[in-house]
Amino acid sequence: MGIQDNVVGISPVGCSVLAYNYFDTDFVEAAHGRAPACASAIKRLRPDTFVFSYQGDGDLASIGCAEVMHACNRGENITMIFINNGIYGMTGGQMAPTTLEGMETVTCPYGRDPELMGHTMRLTEVLAQLPGTYYVTRQAVYTPALARKCKKAIRQAFENQKLNKGVSFVEVTSNCNSGWKMTPVKANKWMEENTLKYFPLGDMKVDGKFAPNFMERVSTFDQPNETRFSLRSK
Amino acid sequence: MAKELKLMKGNQAIAEAAIRCGCDGYFGYPITPQSEVLEHLMAERPYLKTGMVVLQAESELASINMVYAGASTGKRVMTSSSSPGFSLMQEGLSYIAGAELPALCVNVVRGGPGLGTIQPSQSDYFQTTKGGGHGDYRLITLAPSSVQEMYDFVELGFDLAFKYRNPVAILSDGVIGQVMEKVMIDDYKPRWTNEYIEEHCPWAATGHRAGKKSTIVTSLELDSLKQEGVNERIQAKYRKCEAEDARHEAIQCDDAEYIFVAYGSAARICMKAVELARAEGIKVGLVRPITLWPFPKKAVAEIGGRMKKILCVEMSAGQMIEDVKLAVECKVPTIHYGRYGGVIPTPVEIFEALKNMIK
Amino acid sequence: MTEEIIIAGFGGQGVLSMGKILAYAGIMQDKEVSWLPSYGPEMRGGTSNVTVILSDERICSPYLNQFDTAIILNQQSMDKFESAVKPGGLLIYDPNGITNHPTRKDISIYQVAAADKASELGISKLFNMIILGGFLAVKPLVTPEMLHKGLEKSLPERHHHLIPKNEEAVEIGKGLLKPYNVL
Numbered sequence: 062m063g064i065q066d067n068v069v070g071i072s073p074v075g076c077s078v079l080a081y082n083y084f085d086t087d088f089v090e091a092a093h094g095r096a097p098a099c100a101s102a103i104k105r106l107r108p109d110t111f112v113f114s115y116q117g118d119g120d121l122a123s124i125g126c127a128e129v130m131h132a133c134n135r136g137e138n139i140t141m142i143f144i145n146n147g148i149y150g151m152t153g154g155q156m157a158p159t160t161l162e163g164m165e166t167v168t169c170p171y172g173r174d175p176e177l178m179g180h181t182m183r184l185t186e187v188l189a190q191l192p193g194t195y196y197v198t199r200q201a202v203y204t205p206a207l208a209r210k211c212k213k214a215i216r217q218a219f220e221n222q223k224l225n226k227g228v229s230f231v232e233v234t235s236n237c238n239s240g241w242k243m244t245p246v247k248a249n250k251w252m253e254e255n256t257l258k259y260f261p262l263g264d265m266k267v268d269g270k271f272a273p274n275f276m277e278r279v280s281t282f283d284q285p286n287e288t289r290f291s292l293r294s295k
Numbered sequence: 296m297a298k299e300l301k302l303m304k305g306n307q308a309i310a311e312a313a314i315r316c317g318c319d320g321y322f323g324y325p326i327t328p329q330s331e332v333l334e335h336l337m338a339e340r341p342y343l344k345t346g347m348v349v350l351q352a353e354s355e356l357a358s359i360n361m362v363y364a365g366a367s368t369g370k371r372v373m374t375s376s377s378s379p380g381f382s383l384m385q386e387g388l389s390y391i392a393g394a395e396l397p398a399l400c401v402n403v404v405r406g407g408p409g410l411g412t413i414q415p416s417q418s419d420y421f422q423t424t425k426g427g428g429h430g431d432y433r434l435i436t437l438a439p440s441s442v443q444e445m446y447d448f449v450e451l452g453f454d455l456a457f458k459y460r461n462p463v464a465i466l467s468d469g470v471i472g473q474v475m476e477k478v479m480i481d482d483y484k485p486r487w488t489n490e491y492i493e494e495h496c497p498w499a500a501t502g503h504r505a506g507k508k509s510t511i512v513t514s515l516e517l518d519s520l521k522q523e524g525v526n527e528r529i530q531a532k533y534r535k536c537e538a539e540d541a542r543h544e545a546i547q548c549d550d551a552e553y554i555f556v557a558y559g560s561a562a563r564i565c566m567k568a569v570e571l572a573r574a575e576g577i578k579v580g581l582v583r584p585i586t587l588w589p590f591p592k593k594a595v596a597e598i599g600g601r602m603k604k605i606l607c608v609e610m611s612a613g614q615m616i617e618d619v620k621l622a623v624e625c626k627v628p629t630i631h632y633g634r635y636g637g638v639i640p641t642p643v644e645i646f647e648a649l650k651n652m653i654k
Numbered sequence: 655m656t657e658e659i660i661i662a663g664f665g666g667q668g669v670l671s672m673g674k675i676l677a678y679a680g681i682m683q684d685k686e687v688s689w690l691p692s693y694g695p696e697m698r699g700g701t702s703n704v705t706v707i708l709s710d711e712r713i714c715s716p717y718l719n720q721f722d723t724a725i726i727l728n729q730q731s732m733d734k735f736e737s738a739v740k741p742g743g744l745l746i747y748d749p750n751g752i753t754n755h756p757t758r759k760d761i762s763i764y765q766v767a768a769a770d771k772a773s774e775l776g777i778s779k780l781f782n783m784i785i786l787g788g789f790l791a792v793k794p795l796v797t798p799e800m801l802h803k804g805l806e807k808s809l810p811e812r813h814h815h816l817i818p819k820n821e822e823a824v825e826i827g828k829g830l831l832k833p834y835n836v837l
Binding site: 300302327328413414469470473474475476477560563564565566567569570639641642643644 | 674677678681686687688689690691693694713714715716717718719720807808
């Protein structure tokens with residue numbers, strides 16, 4: 062897009078705390094969970110600069126839940142990238158709001174029990190329902206074809222920002238082979254077989270309108286989750 | 296248009312000063328007794344006058360992090376709150392200090408601890424001057440005792456913040472926030488242009504690289520030796536600030552045998568107590584610290600050192616008194632008088648406390 | 655000259671705005687002024703008070719516990735502030751709703767039956783200006799010209815057509831002043 066000399070990225074706390082070492086643009090390191098507040102302020106103070114946040118699931122869906130909800134609700138003209146791997150990686154594999162039911166982590170070593178620990182959170186589906194979001198999608202990058210598709214989605218998210226359309230939100234479903242204690246190949250396979258059942262890929266909102274299958278996507282959300290996963294048994 | 300005289304609340308003066316001194320952005324969340332700051336800004340619509348951004352954030356956490364990010368890009372940004380909200384901002388202030396950014400934060404103090412009361416207090420002295428957040432950092436702290444100073448200290452605060460690339464706090468309280476007094480206001484100053492910021496703030500992540508290496512704003516340094524270096528650089532700034540920017544006001548101290556040491560609204564009440572005491576022939580003066588950090592050690596040592604006794608008056612259980620005692624190295628008897636929990640001491644009761652101290 | 659005044663009554667009686675007009679008039683007359691309201695739960699319908707100081711010198715404390723003048727508009731405020739008037743000072747009150755009248759002999763006390771008059775004339779919103787008139791009749795701290803300028807500064811422009819009515823109310827108040835205990 063030729064915008065590299067006019068971008069400020071916001072890196073979070075978590076595995077991507079050092080994201081600024083891997084992007085060749087200006088960057089601001091945010092406190093844990095506050096990247097959407099940071100991005101909001103920068104975009105308002107510098108409306109001609111492209112601003113994006115890059116957050117993991119602990120950062121965005123747990124400690125930063127309020128900031129992401131309100132930035133989306135205000136319709137800030139920013140691009141948000143949400144990397145969801147269902148676990149706290151940086152701190153050593155603890156339970157995240159996105160950890161699947163039954164999944165084992167060091168803070169739910171007997172598997173996530175929703176009665177004790179709450180349910181797996183599908184925040185992206187919630188954000189799609191806020192009027193300030195313009196583009197909301199869930200992507201993955203575990204095959205070359207999906208990676209290409211994801212790249213297209215991220216480009217779309219920046220094109221939208223160029224047109225002042227509000228929040229463009231791209232969730233990238235990912236794995237954490239060290240936290241999940243699997244080989245990279247096995248982690249990808251496990252993600253495909255389990256994570257994506259609960260977090261199905263696809264667009265949720267495009268051009269400010271729900272995707273045609275959005276109602277179908279959320280229609281089962283009032284049903285108890287029949288699927289229980291176990292990392293070790295797999 | 297030149298200067299103009301207005302009748303304003305302290306909180307409104309903060310807001311008006313922000314608009315007029317070229318502030319780029321205010322991010323805040325309502326809390327008594329300082330909500331008039333955000334209310335006045337929203338009513339004045341500075342985005343139409345100077346292009347200043349005003350945003351009611353979802354929380355104090357969001358506010359201070361918006362300030363952090365705005366400052367990261369070289370903008371003159373600020374927030375305001377009152378005690379419980381200011382507590383929530385401590386982490387953000389630590390990040391701002393750690394990333395060496397300029398920012399302004401106003402605390403219109405109310406009584407605590409906890410949810411406490413909404414009435415005036417000075418019980419956040421320790422939190423503000425000793426570093427309420429984590430890590431070795433200091434907040435440069437200005438203590439206004441009039442509406443005019445509420446106005447003047449906004450621009451002064453930004454100047455100090457940019458001079459030291461460190462957060463500055465204006466530590467006020469419910470009395471100075473709510474009282475209306477005469478205030479001389481300036482004409483609108485233009486905000487800095489993006490080009491000016493590019494030129495003068497090379498540390499800012501403006502997004503505009505124009506051939507430069509990218510700019511990273513962070514307070515993270517995993518290499519301890521390097522982090523120690525960062526700390527040394529920050530501490531050197533603080534020594535410079537202590538040497539150059541400690542401020543105070545001395546009132547009727549020349550012939551005094553006793554002094555009050557008090558700041559903010561307590562200093563105003565002490566001025567009245569000085570009047571009452573002088574009418575009865577008691578030679579008392581007042582030293583009013585204007586910067587609480589850096590504390591005006593030298594002035595308090597010099598003036599306090601000549602006194603028979605010192606009465607430190609605070610709307611707290613006794614916080615600043617520790618700095619007063621350190622300044623005079625405990626060589627002069629220093630006694631605390633305070634009311635707290637939102638109770639304001641009256642001039643008469645301070646006068647009585649003085650008489651008790653003398654006998 | 656320094657005049658330290660407390661104005662106290664119910665929220666909605668115009669206590670704060672009366673103080674503000676007085677403060678603005680003081681500014682117009684080149685005086686130092688201070689206006690400190692009570693704030694908090696009481697401003698949402700309960701009692702409300704404001705400390706106004708006019709002075710030729712720098713004002714020390716905006717917060718006081720002794721006053722040259724107390725302007726009292728309800729019983730709670732009478733109970734609280736009668737004793738806060740300095741000996742030789744002034745107390746002005748509206749007898750409407752007052753059951754325990756002031757008893758001090760060392761201060762000057764006047765009544766201004768402003769509430770009755772305001773409702774008789776159908777100008778209940780100008781009640782506070784009638785009271786202010788009574789006060790200015792005893793202590794003409796600000797001239798009518800300066801009061802006019804103070805009203806201009808204090809009222810939003812859309813209410814400027816009401817300034818003459820406000821001034822009339824002040825004049826009515828001056829006429830209503832009734833000595834109760836004069837030193």
